[in-house]
Amino acid sequence: MYSxxxxxxLRYPGGKSAFAPLVTNLMVENNLVxxxxxxxxxxxxxxxxxxxxxxxAKHIHINDYDTAIYDFWISVTRYPEELLKLLKDTPIDMExxxxxxxxxxxxxxxxxxxxxxxxxxxxxxxxSGILKAGVIGGKEQAGVYKMDARLNKKxxxxxxxxxxxxxxxxxxxxxxxxxLLKRCASFLPSKSLIYLDPPYFVKGQGLYRNFYERIxxxxxxxxxxxxxxxxKWLVSYDNVEEIKDMYVNTRSLDYGLSYTAQTRYxxxxxxFFSQKLKITDKGLPKPLMAA
Numbered sequence: 286m287y288s289x290x291x292x293x294x295l296r297y298p299g300g301k302s303a304f305a306p307l308v309t310n311l312m313v314e315n316n317l318v319x320x321x322x323x324x325x326x327x328x329x330x331x332x333x334x335x336x337x338x339x340x341x342a343k344h345i346h347i348n349d350y351d352t353a354i355y356d357f358w359i360s361v362t363r364y365p366e367e368l369l370k371l372l373k374d375t376p377i378d379m380e381x382x383x384x385x386x387x388x389x390x391x392x393x394x395x396x397x398x399x400x401x402x403x404x405x406x407x408x409x410x411x412x413s414g415i416l417k418a419g420v421i422g423g424k425e426q427a428g429v430y431k432m433d434a435r436l437n438k439k440x441x442x443x444x445x446x447x448x449x450x451x452x453x454x455x456x457x458x459x460x461x462x463x464x465l466l467k468r469c470a471s472f473l474p475s476k477s478l479i480y481l482d483p484p485y486f487v488k489g490q491g492l493y494r495n496f497y498e499r500i501x502x503x504x505x506x507x508x509x510x511x512x513x514x515x516x517k518w519l520v521s522y523d524n525v526e527e528i529k530d531m532y533v534n535t536r537s538l539d540y541g542l543s544y545t546a547q548t549r550y551x552x553x554x555x556x557f558f559s560q561k562l563k564i565t566d567k568g569l570p571k572p573l574m575a576a
Contacts, residue, residue, distance in 0.1 A: 292338060294405060294444045295329035295357070296414030296435060301482055301521065302331035306568030308519075309341050312478055314563050315517060319343045320476035323469060325462035326483055328354065337451060346473070348458040348465050353389055353404040353416060355459035360401030362457055365449035369442055371402040377433040382410055382420050389416065409436040463504050470515055478562075481505070481520040499527070506531035509559065517562045524553035532557045538566060 291302060312318050322342035324333050327349045336342035349355050360368045375381055387393045388403040395403075404416070410432040412418040421435065422428035448455070456472070458465060462483070469479070483505060484497050509518055510532070522528045524539060535557045558564045 290335055291331070292334040292444055292447070293329040293331045294361070294441045294448075295354075295408050297329035297331070297408075301480075302329075302335070304480075304521070305332050305335035307566070308332050308478070308480055308568075309336065309339070310565055310568040311519065311562065312336070312341050314565050314567075315478070317476055317478050317517070320478065321346065321473050322477065323473060323479045324348065325465055325479065325481055327358070328482070330358070332480060334448065337454060338447070342478075344454050344456070346456045346458065348460055348462065350459060350461055352459060353400065355457065356397050356401040357404040358401075358455075358457045360398045361445055361448050362452040362455050364398045364401075365445055365452075367398045368402055368405075369445060371399065372405070372438055372442060372445070375402070375406065377410065377436055379420070379424060379426065379432070381406070382432060405441070406436075409441070463501070463508065466505070466508055466514075473516055475515070477516055479516055479518040481509075481518060483520070483522065485523045502528065503531055510535060516559075518559045519556055519562065521554055521556045524555040529555065535560070536564060538564070 290305065293302070308322075312320070312322075318341055320342065321344045322333055322336050323346040324330060325348045327333065327347040330345070330347045333342070333345040333347055337345045347358055349358070384393070385403040385406040388395055388400060389407055407416050408414045410420055412421055414435070420426075420432050422431040426432065462481070466479075473479075483502065505520075508514055509520065520532075529537070537558070538556045540554055540556065
């Protein structure tokens with residue numbers, strides 16, 4: 286049922302689209318349907334879009350501190366026609382790859398929409414969607430898969446157009462997650478859910494342009510578990526003892542997750558839940574089976 290529910294134009298390392306049924310059921314069980322939903326580390330925002338498109342969340346809040354991701358989401362929600370024209374008119378070849386990589390690196394000054402398109406182009410032509418990675422098929426394009434293997438213009442155009450139609454119900458931010466969480470009560474009604482998927486504790490530096498030090502993870506954990514934090518939340522992490530120690534007094538669920546960055550394998554992850562959230566593993570699909 287959920288395997289074909291792919292709505293994000295972005296591929297994202299560690300993307301959590303398979304969590305949509307679980308988060309849906311959490312919102313149902315906790316009487317949060319038709320409320321707001323926030324992702325402080327949105328990336329591809331796959332879960333947020335699923336909740337919005339299926340009427341589970343009335344309004345979604347997408348935040349990413351990476352300006353490349355922010356520029357993309359602003360382009361989709363505010364300037365979709367310009368973005369779609371760039372997608373239609375831009376050839377998929379190595380000359381364009383070098384150009385848009387230079388744009389992403391800030392070497393060429395362009396408009397915000399063009400910066401947003403650079404994110405989409407590199408995300409869809411780089412290995413595993415990693416903006417820091419090399420091009421699919423290599424610079425000589427001698428691999429089995431070529432750089433256009435994950436860039437289907439028709440599919441991406443349809444996804445962008447659908448998101449744009451729902452733009453009034455989408456808020457986009459480019460803030461440090463900790464700062465955003467400290468002020469989220471000012472824009473999130475009590476009927477809301479926050480899902481956090483921070484950069485991996487172990488491999489984050491190799492996957493993301495913005496990654497965390499240990500103190501960053503600790504600060505997020507302290508805020509979420511503090512008595513003054515008044516919103517329901519869940520957070521997913523790579524399953525390591527350092528993270529479990531930070532959430533030692535919080536309810537948790539271990540599971541296996543299929544990773545596709547570089548090589549395909551089943552990794553161990555853990556999810557933590559706020560004390561006020563009625564938890565369930567209903568909707569946790571294979572291979573996300575509870576350990």
